[in-house]
Structure formats: structure tokens, C-alpha cells
Amino acid sequence: MLGPQFALVDVNNFYVSCERVFQPRLQCVPMVVLSNNDGCAVARSNEVKALGVKMGTPWFKMQDLAREHGILAFSSNYTLYADMSNRVVSVLRAFSPDLEVYSIDESFLRVDRVAHLHGGACAMGQCMRERVALWTGLPVCVGVGPTKTLAKLANHLAKKNAVFNGVCDLNDMTRAERVEWMSKIAVSEVWGVGRRLTQRLDLLGIHTVLDLRRANPMDIRTHFGVVLERTCQELRGVSCLSLEAMAPAKKQIIASRSFGGAIENKAQLLEALSSHVARAAEKLREQKSLCAALQVFLQTNRFKPNEPQYNPAVLVPLMEPTDDTLKLTRAASSALTQIFKMGYRYKKTGVMFCGLTQASQRQESLFESNLEKDRSTRLMGTVDRINQHFGSGTIQSAACGVSQKAWQMRSNNRSSRYTTCWMELPVVS
DNA sequence: TCTGGGGTCCTAGGACCC
DNA sequence: TCTGGGGTCCTAGGACCC
Numbered sequence: 001m002l003g004p005q006f007a008l009v010d011v012n013n014f015y016v017s018c019e020r021v022f023q024p025r026l027q028c029v030p031m032v033v034l035s036n037n038d039g040c041a042v043a044r045s046n047e048v049k050a051l052g053v054k055m056g057t058p059w060f061k062m063q064d065l066a067r068e069h070g071i072l073a074f075s076s077n078y079t080l081y082a083d084m085s086n087r088v089v090s091v092l093r094a095f096s097p098d099l100e101v102y103s104i105d106e107s108f109l110r111v112d113r114v115a116h117l118h119g120g121a122c123a124m125g126q127c128m129r130e131r132v133a134l135w136t137g138l139p140v141c142v143g144v145g146p147t148k149t150l151a152k153l154a155n156h157l158a159k160k161n162a163v164f165n166g167v168c169d170l171n172d173m174t175r176a177e178r179v180e181w182m183s184k185i186a187v188s189e190v191w192g193v194g195r196r197l198t199q200r201l202d203l204l205g206i207h208t209v210l211d212l213r214r215a216n217p218m219d220i221r222t223h224f225g226v227v228l229e230r231t232c233q234e235l236r237g238v239s240c241l242s243l244e245a246m247a248p249a250k251k252q253i254i255a256s257r258s259f260g261g262a263i264e265n266k267a268q269l270l271e272a273l274s275s276h277v278a279r280a281a282e283k284l285r286e287q288k289s290l291c292a293a294l295q296v297f298l299q300t301n302r303f304k305p306n307e308p309q310y311n312p313a314v315l316v317p318l319m320e321p322t323d324d325t326l327k328l329t330r331a332a333s334s335a336l337t338q339i340f341k342m343g344y345r346y347k348k349t350g351v352m353f354c355g356l357t358q359a360s361q362r363q364e365s366l367f368e369s370n371l372e373k374d375r376s377t378r379l380m381g382t383v384d385r386i387n388q389h390f391g392s393g394t395i396q397s398a399a400c401g402v403s404q405k406a407w408q409m410r411s412n413n414r415s416s417r418y419t420t421c422w423m424e425l426p427v428v429s
Numbered sequence: 430t431c432t433g434g435g436g437t438c439c440t441a442g443g444a445c446c447c
Numbered sequence: 448t449c450t451g452g453g454g455t456c457c458t459a460g461g462a463c464c465c
Binding site: 034035037038039042056057060061063076225226227251252253254255256257258261301302303348350410 | 432433434435436437438439440
């Protein structure tokens with residue numbers, strides 16, 4: 001009997017595919033979805049990939065190409081993508097309870113205990129594809145192998161080679177076939193091998209997946225450390241990375257955004273910063289953590305070397321751990337006062353919450369009454385419920401600003417929140 | 430004019446402890 | 448001239464992921 005078997009299920013061109021579900025006219029139209037602030041292309045349709053557009057290309061740099069080929073660009077619509085992601089996961093969970101949500105569009109599943117119910121891993125993969133397509137409208141590919149790294153590799157094969165029809169199980173191949181495929185794939189495609197490692201591996205004559213698989217793991221360890229050694233072992237079928245069914249609580253929470261334009265005055269920076277604090281604090285409470293210190297940073301535009309640059313950051317310890325948006329906002333405000341200097345054109349600000357602990361393990365305070373704590377907990381609970389129900393930002397602290405916000409990011413072509421907002425349901429006429 | 434936003438892990442080196 | 452052998456914790460920087 002085989003050991004553990006992992007499947008990696010991944011939505012093709014996830015953000016693009018989400019848009020197409022609700023606007024079928026976009027099928028086969030070359031299109032991209034842009035990052036926040038309508039900056040870079042972070043999702044590309046196959047038509048755009050075929051034109052040679054790389055991941056992360058700034059939108060303003062592809063204007064000519066876009067005009068020539070009629071490329072459409074959408075602002076990112078994370079409310080929609082997050083909801084679609086949850087739907088895919090709930091479909092997959094029915095296939096195997098051992099599931100790890102790895103990213104917004106990828107999940108690992110343990111399949112060895114359940115594949116026989118579907119007549120094998122390959123048939124199970126096809127079944128998952130059909131059901132996800134039927135129930136969510138999204139196209140997925142499935143890769144199966146004895147380690148997570150091999151499942152990732154199999155997924156890559158499934159995506160790139162029509163012969164697999166969207167599902168690739170490495171166990172279904174002969175040894176010779178596996179060797180053949182591995183010799184054809186660049187080592188840079190391996191999960192955990194980025195740009196730097198690729199360069200250094202090249203120098204050692206390791207160019208393909210097969211080369212890395214055949215390298216001596218101990219040599220890899222001495223040259224590159226334990227991380228790549230694990231990768232090497234995983235390629236050889238030795239499972240080093242286990243499934244993490246429970247997402248561990250985050251150790252830090254960051255909220256930051258570039259501005260639509262440059263900001264020079266402190267009042268506007270404070271509004272933007274307060275909004276980021278509010279978002280980060282929501283995440284903090286969602287994972288039931290408290291924050292012991294926060295870091296505030298400012299950035300000028302690094303793409304404009306002729307402008308004076310200033311990128312300060314300051315860490316502010318809190319009197320005691322808290323998840324109260326108002327206290328965190330006050331701390332962030334004083335941090336901003338410490339680092340703000342007139343005369344710079346700022347492009348971005350943000351906040352990082354550090355020293356996170358579980359709220360259930362909060363120490364009794366010497367300085368704060370329980371009465372005040374209860375009041376804060378109830379207030380924050382109410383704010384969160386209102387914002388969940390009526391949409392985020394429905395209720396916020398006055399520090400976030402009330403008028404037209406000059407610092408707000410560009411989002412010029414966002415689709416509707418089709419699945420989470422009654423007023424924006426798709427209409428069939 | 431326009432260039433994203435989130436995370437994790439590992440390592441090396443220094444401070445400090447007994 | 449000789450100058451131990453462990454530890455821990457923290458931080459900065461580098462690498463990776465999506």
C-alpha cells in the first residue's frame with residue numbers, strides 16, 4: 001500500500017476566472033485583474049499570458065499592448081474573490097476532511113484514505129473538477145503525489161499539458177515517464193525555489209527538477225540550508241511537510257496601502273493610517289488575539305529617485321496588550337507624530353501589529369478596570385457585527401475621516417459584489 | 430500620471446546567562 | 448603563553464510563497 005498521498009487543487013487564473021463566472025461575455029477575451037490601486041497585473045487570462053505579459057507587470061507599462069489586443073483590466077474585487085474561494089473550499093471539504101487551505105486559490109487534501117471511494121485518485125480528481133465547475137463555475141486543476149512538493153509539481157503538469165485533462169497523478173506513471181517529465185521542467189518551477197536559488201543552483205549544474213531530485217540531500221543542506229534539503233527530499237518522495245488542517249494564528253498582522261496620489265499633509269496621513277489600524281484590528285479580533293506593540297511606517301515614492309526619499313518606521317509598545325481599535329488608533333497617531341516630517345511627498349503608510357498573544361490568556365491588569373475592559377469588548381463586538389452585516393466601513397472612528405478622501409486608492413473598474421451584497425446581485429434579463 | 434499587499438521561515442551574529 | 452562549553456533570546460536580513 002502507498003503512504004500518504006496529497007492532492008493540490010488550484011483554480012486556474014483565479015481572479016480572472018471569478019470575473020468570468022458573472023460576465024460570461026469575458027470568456028476568451030484577453031483580460032487582467034489589477035492589484036490594489038490599479039497598479040500591477042496580478043492575474044492574467046491565458047490570452048494575456050500568451051502575449052508574454054509577466055506576473056506583476058505595471059498596468060501603465062502595458063497600455064500599448066492593451067490597445068493593440070483589446071486587453072480589459074479589472075480592479076481587484078477581494079470581497080468577491082474571498083467568497084468564491086470559500087465556496088470552492090466547501091466543495092472540496094466534502095471530498096476529504098483532511099484539507100489545508102494554502103492560499104486564496106489553492107488547497108492541499110490528503111487523498112489516500114478516500115480515493116478508493118471514487119475509483120482512484122485520478123478519477124477523484126476529475127470528480128472534483130466537475131463538481132467545482134458545476135457548483136461554482138470555476139475551473140480547477142488537480143495534481144497528486146506522495147509529498148506536497150510533488151503534488152505541486154503534478155499540478156503544474158496538469159495545468160501545462162492538455163494530455164492530462166486537468167488531473168495529473170504521479171503514481172499513475174511509470175518511473176521512466178516521471179523521469180522524462182522531470183527532466184523537462186526547469187528547477188525554478190519547484191515549490192520553494194525562487195529567483196536567487198535558481199541562480200545559485202545553476203552554478204552547480206542543477207538546472208531541472210530531475211537534477212535537484214538526483215542531488216545529494218546532504219550536499220544541498222551544506223550549500224543551501226535545511227529548507228532546500230527538505231525540498232530535495234520531498235522531490236524524492238520523502239514527505240517532510242505535513243498537512244496543516246488548522247490555520248495557526250498569525251504572528252503579525254499588517255495593513256497598508258499606497259495612496260492614489262502623493263500626500264504631503266499629516267492630517268490626511270492620519271486618516272489613512274487610522275483606516276489601516278481599523279482593518280488590522282478587525283483581523284486581530286477575528287483570530288481572538290491581542291497586540292502588545294505596533295509599528296507604523298511611512299514611505300515616499302521609491303520609483304521617483306529625483307524626489308527626496310524618507311522611509312521611517314517606529315515601534316510603539318502598548319501599556320498592555322489590547323484589541324481595541326480606539327486605543328490602537330491613539331498609539332498609531334502618536335507614532336505618526338514621532339516620524340512625520342514636513343516636505344516629503346508620501347506614497348504609502350501602514351501599520352504592523354506585533355507581539356500577538358491569545359486573548360484567552362490575557363493577564364489581569366494593574367492599571368485598567370474590568371469595567372472598562374468589558375465596555376471595550378462590547379463596543380468592538382458591536383462595531384464588528386454592524387460592519388459584517390452592512391459592509392465594512394459602515395461604522396468607523398472619526399479619525400478615519402468623513403469627507404471625500406484624497407488618499408483613497410484608485411479602483412476604477414471594479415465589478416459588483418455579486419455574491420455578498422443584496423444590492424449587487426447579478427440580474428438576468 | 431500611473432509601479433500591490435500580505436505573510437512565513439531560516440540564519441548569522443551579538444548580548445547575555447551559568 | 449595559556450583563554451570552556453554550553454544555552455537562550457533578540458534582531459536584521461535574506462529568501463521564499465501567493
